[in-house]
Amino acid sequence: MNRQEVATLLGAASAVDPKVPQPDPDVLDMWAAILDDVPAEVGADAVREHYRHHAETVMPADIVEHWRAVRRDATERRHRAELTARARQLDENGLRAIRDGITRVSAALAAARGIDPEHAEADARRAFLAVPCPYCRAQPGDRCTGPGGRPLTKTTAHPARLDAAFAAMTNQGNQ
Numbered sequence: 001m002n003r004q005e006v007a008t009l010l011g012a013a014s015a016v017d018p019k020v021p022q023p024d025p026d027v028l029d030m031w032a033a034i035l036d037d038v039p040a041e042v043g044a045d046a047v048r049e050h051y052r053h054h055a056e057t058v059m060p061a062d063i064v065e066h067w068r069a070v071r072r073d074a075t076e077r078r079h080r081a082e083l084t085a086r087a088r089q090l091d092e093n094g095l096r097a098i099r100d101g102i103t104r105v106s107a108a109l110a111a112a113r114g115i116d117p118e119h120a121e122a123d124a125r126r127a128f129l130a131v132p133c134p135y136c137r138a139q140p141g142d143r144c145t146g147p148g149g150r151p152l153t154k155t156t157a158h159p160a161r162l163d164a165a166f167a168a169m170t171n172q173g174n175q
């Protein structure tokens with residue numbers, strides 16, 4: 001906050017607190033020096049919060065403390081957002097592991113049945129087609145469809161269908 005902003009702040013505070021210092025040059029110099037890194041809107045917010053809870057006159061330290069709390073909250077919010085993003089990344093890694101697992105399981109099944117492992121990929125593709133898609137409701141034998149009912153082009157099937165196929169193949173493998 002600069003001297004002008006401090007003067008505005010003290011003027012506003014004096015409306016609720018007659019003991020607020022008069023904005024003479026020395027007062028403005030001191031307050032502006034102490035609050036030089038505090039944004040004006042945070043200062044105004046700090047004064048409002050102060051007089052909502054306290055009867056005594058606001059001091060620069062109250063405003064600095066409020067500014068510290070605001071920054072601490074922002075840091076915590078950022079930290080939480082990072083944790084959420086990391087959890088989401090783990091989910092995607094988990095899905096990729098399941099997809100890898102399908103390929104491994106289908107290769108193992110192919111070997112157990114005496115099928116050429118080269119056909120394992122085709123076998124895996126058939127495995128997706130053997131179960132309905134819980135996401136887009138594609139029936140067994142039909143490809144997954146995206147918006148507008150067009151077949152998916154970037155992926156083989158919806159992750160939910162891959163999960164279902166994996167579960168089906170794992171059960172099959174246990175029998």
Ligand SMILES: [Zn+2]
Binds near residue numbers: 133134136
């Ligand atoms: Zn689907």
